[in-house]
Amino acid sequence: MRLSRYFLPVLKETPAEAQIASHRLMLRAGMIRQQAAGIYSWLPLGYKVLKKIETIVHEEQQRAGHIPLLMPTLQSADLWRESGRYDDYGEEMLRITDRHGRDMLYGPTNEEMITDIFRSYVKSYKDLPLTLYHIQWKFRDEIRPRFGVMRGREFYMKDGYNFDLTKEDALHAYNRHLVSYLRTYERMGLQAIPMRADGGPIGGDYTHEFLVLAETGESEVFYDSEITDLKFGSREIDYDSVEQCQAVLEEFTSRYARTDETHDEAVFAEVPEERRRSARGIEVGQIFYFGTKYSEAMGANVQGPDGKPVPVHMGSHGIGVSRLLGAIIEASHDDKGIIWPEGVTPFHVGIVNLKQGDEEADAACESLYKSFEALGLDPLYDDRNERAGGKFATMDLIGLPWRITVGPRGLKNGVVELTCRRTGESEELSPVDAVEKVAMIYAGLKG
Template identity: 70%
Template sequence: MRLSRYFLPVQKETPAEAEIVSHRLMLRGGMIRQASAGIYSWLPLGYKVLRKIENIVHEEQQRAGAIPVLMPTIQSADLWRESGRYDDYGAEMLRIEDRQGREMLYGPTNEEQITEIAGAGIRSYRDLPRILYHIQWKFRDEVRPRFGVMRGREFLMKDAYSFDLDKEGARHSYNRMFVSYLRTFERMGLKAVPMRADSGPIGGDMTHEFLILAETGESGVFLDRDLAELSLGEGAIDWEDAPALQAIVDRWTASYARTDETHEEAVFEAEIPENRRLTARGIEVGHIFYFGSKYSKPLNATVMGPGGEAVPFESGSYGIGVSRLAGAIIEASHDDKGIIWPEAVAPFEVAVINLRQGDEAADAACESLYATLTARGLDVLYDDRDERAGAKFATIDLIGIPWKLVVGPRGLKEGVVELVSRRTGETQNLAPDDAINRLADIYGRAS
């Protein structure tokens, strides 16, 4: 993409309403524009990031065995009456009426809907287990939306729902999602720690929140420092192997990790030696829980069990805040110049900066790099604006492109361009071809 033809309304000055860094940077970087309280348009740059995050979630969900569907944003009130939640949900649910006066609602979540779908489509225990998920816009009429996309009223969420015959099966499904979440967040360059959540009326140990550590997080977190160092790595996972999955879950839940909601200082101090006690802030980006037959019973969603009896599903639901992640990643990865995108979610993989637009040699070299990098499958932003070098650097650093390829007459005389890392600032002087190969290597593109 040539920046001179892109839609990137960056701003020098910080909009007055933005209080936290991700919100400021998303506004300044031209990623989003507020439409009304807690509701945002995603401009091209923000939309690219959102799609990248979404794709990683899709890939990892399906890898773990979940099946994508897409349910509507607008739901009928009837289903919610059956589950009893139409009245329980309160003012957070946006209720609307169609022209016939039928009561509808903009879905804040989809347990009822998916349970109805599963109930109609799954008849026999032989069809179990199943995990269905979708990534869809939700609306919750928050009392107080804030922090940009971190707590919007309209937000993009991945929600998965598992269907099993019994609790043992449900645990396997739960563990699939648990491990899938570890992979998902790790791929995005995030350090996400599963923490025991408040299990509410259901009880039991099968509910966890996944929080990424960031200074501006909304929740206080208390954990064993060692947990924050765990890494799943790239190794293959056998998703059908229940004991193996359980072993991974056990590793991540072996030690103390809780938010301020469930924190017990005495237990923390008893279990964790002082030098390993980590007190920090965290942002919740995922939440998984097992809820048994909470919805299948009232909605009468059953399968025929092996004994010929109708059995309500054993279910769980598993959420990831997809749009929130865009903000959360920025909270976890920025500096005073702007965003620092992890490579996996960067809106562009490399920026070519022409230091002297209009200089014959520089223009030719940039055009050539742009064409070759693109042909090699890299997503390139070529800053071909008629701006001074400083302005280009400021823009590209603000929007957080992980790698800059800096091209100017001086370097070209020596036969080199500069490859600069956004994260470390480290600069390498390389021949253009070497720089291309290096970038292809970084992003795993075949040569």
């Protein structure tokens, strides 16, 4: 993309309403615009990152054998009356009446609807196991929306639901989700720690939250410092293997790691003192096993091997897709702006032309631009008639991990400058070598 043709409304001033870095930076970098309390437009740059994150979530869900579908945003109240949650849910549920006076609601989650879909079609244990998921806009009418997309009202979320014949099978689905979530977050450059959590209104005996450590996190967390040394890395997993998934679960959850909701001082005291940590964390996902709660309430039975109907065992598993943008920025920024991890960056590389209009500089930039495009990479070329300082400030603010600076002086020596946003380090390279180096970095990403 050429910046002169893009729509990137960066702000010079720091918006007064933003209390935390991610909110501030998303507004300043022209990623979002508030349209009403807790409701945002995703401007082109923000939308691009949102799509990158969504794509990673889709790829990892499908790698784990989960099947995508899409449920609508609006639901009939009747479904929620069946489960008993229509009255329980309280004021966070946005209730709507249509022109015929029917009670509707903007879905805050989808346990009821997916159970309805399941019971309508699946009749035999032979069709299990089955995990269906979708990524869809949801609404929770938060009384005090804040922190930008971190606690918005209209938010984008992946929610998946497993259907299994037995508790044992459902716990494998639980473990499979845990494994796939670890992989998902790592691809986004995040360390998200699974912590024992509280069931809350969805219910559930088994549940873990995934938390990203950040000073601005809404939860206080307590953990054994060994846990931050764990990496999922490039290991190959057979998601059908009960043993492999169980082993990953044990590796990542055997050390102490809890939010304040489930924190137990006595158990924590057993961790050697030098490894005890308390910090703040941002929740970016949660997995639940809740047994037959919804299947019994809503009659989601299958015919078992003995011919008798049995309610299916279920779980639900969520990733906060829109919230992840905020979490990633909280975990990865400096005083100049955002620092995108390579896995989610909106553009792979920025090209800064120090002297727009200079024949050689323009030609070198065009050539770099076309080389990246030919390699399937997505460059952002700042081709505006602006001073170098302004161009650098914009690139730093929007946080592209790599920048190539092109100027007449360097070109005389046959070089451009390649700068790493995270370290600030630069090196001079020939244009060909600069392209090759950037291409190598992205080729090495797992995907």
